[in-house]
Amino acid sequence: MSDPAHSLPGVTITVPTHPAPGGADAGQEPGQTRGRRLALSPSRASDFKQCPLLYRFRAIDRIPETSSKAQVKGTVVHAALEALFALPADQRVPERAGELVEPAWERALADSPDLADLIGPDERAKFLTEARRLVATYYRLEDPTRFDPEACELRVETELDDGVLLRGFVDRIDVSPTGLIRVVDYKTGRAPWELAESKALFQMKFYALVLLRTRGIVPARLQLLYLGDGQALTYDPDEGELRRFERTLSAIWQAIVEAGAEGDFRPNPGRLCDWCDHKTRCPAFGGTPPPYPGWPDVPTEESSEF
Numbered sequence: 281m282s283d284p285a286h287s288l289p290g291v292t293i294t295v296p297t298h299p300a301p302g303g304a305d306a307g308q309e310p311g312q313t314r315g316r317r318l319a320l321s322p323s324r325a326s327d328f329k330q331c332p333l334l335y336r337f338r339a340i341d342r343i344p345e346t347s348s349k350a351q352v353k354g355t356v357v358h359a360a361l362e363a364l365f366a367l368p369a370d371q372r373v374p375e376r377a378g379e380l381v382e383p384a385w386e387r388a389l390a391d392s393p394d395l396a397d398l399i400g401p402d403e404r405a406k407f408l409t410e411a412r413r414l415v416a417t418y419y420r421l422e423d424p425t426r427f428d429p430e431a432c433e434l435r436v437e438t439e440l441d442d443g444v445l446l447r448g449f450v451d452r453i454d455v456s457p458t459g460l461i462r463v464v465d466y467k468t469g470r471a472p473w474e475l476a477e478s479k480a481l482f483q484m485k486f487y488a489l490v491l492l493r494t495r496g497i498v499p500a501r502l503q504l505l506y507l508g509d510g511q512a513l514t515y516d517p518d519e520g521e522l523r524r525f526e527r528t529l530s531a532i533w534q535a536i537v538e539a540g541a542e543g544d545f546r547p548n549p550g551r552l553c554d555w556c557d558h559k560t561r562c563p564a565f566g567g568t569p570p571p572y573p574g575w576p577d578v579p580t581e582e583s584s585e586f
């Protein structure tokens with residue numbers, strides 16, 4: 281659900297209704313990683329591919345990040361759509377969906393009072409109007425009165441044969457009467473440019489692989505719904521491709537573990553650095569990272585995606 285967006289300095293917010301945009305938990309001190317088993321999520325795998333040091337800051341140091349208005353809006357829209365599907369099918373009409381936006385915002389605010397600093401009273405009406413517009417755009421893509429999803433905001437998890445723990449959150453899973461599975465993910469931005477598209481497909485393949493391993497069938501369709509411009513990106517995976525993707529994830533994890541042994545997470549500057557919260561502590565920009573806290577120990581069954 282995360283869209284690249286400019287962050288506002290000085291505001292650290294985690295909205296619990298959906299995974300935190302930056303993946304770090306607000307309130308957790310850097311280095312507080314003992315006793316949790318790291319899992320690989322689509323976001324963290326993408327982080328490592330983009331920049332190993334970014335992965336370290338998010339997954340191992342767990343340094344809280346600032347959230348942007350766009351990210352918070354995404355969280356609110358996801359929560360409103362989740363609430364929409366909790367209604368009986370015949371009530372899932374556009375007017376009702378629009379009415380669900382403000383309560384979703386209020387819940388987010390109750391969970392994270394700091395949101396009031398990010399979206400002040402003067403901006404709230406505009407913020408809610410924009411969120412309602414995204415929800416209204418959803419109706420250009422689907423008619424939610426015509427089907428019942430199997431699950432919304434579902435946490436999925438599996439362990440690969442070589443021990444890599446995969447975990448993620450799927451926005452929605454639909455199952456047809458004949459048993460075909462469709463995985464749906466909402467994006468509150470516009471249909472992606474090239475780099476974002478490859479990231480989106482990476483995320484979709486990740487979910488497809490987890491479902492293949494947990495349910496024993498290949499999802500028939502993976503669908504990304506872009507609420508910013510009303511476009512959809514679909515992907516119909518095949519099993520051979522997902523098995524190859526499994527090896528790709530194992531290789532990424534192996535590279536993470538090797539980097540983690542020595543704390544050798546190198547910066548990889550690129551065009552996304554402008555959106556990175558960690559620029560001031562990044563050596564590529566003259567900063568100094570905090571001391572490496574070490575790879576998390578795994579003394580219990582406790583584990584963490586991030």
Ligand code: SF4
Pocket residue numbers: 331333334547548549550552553556557558559562563564565
């Ligand atoms: S600023 Fe760029 S190079 Fe540095 S940690 Fe962030 S993404 Fe990596």
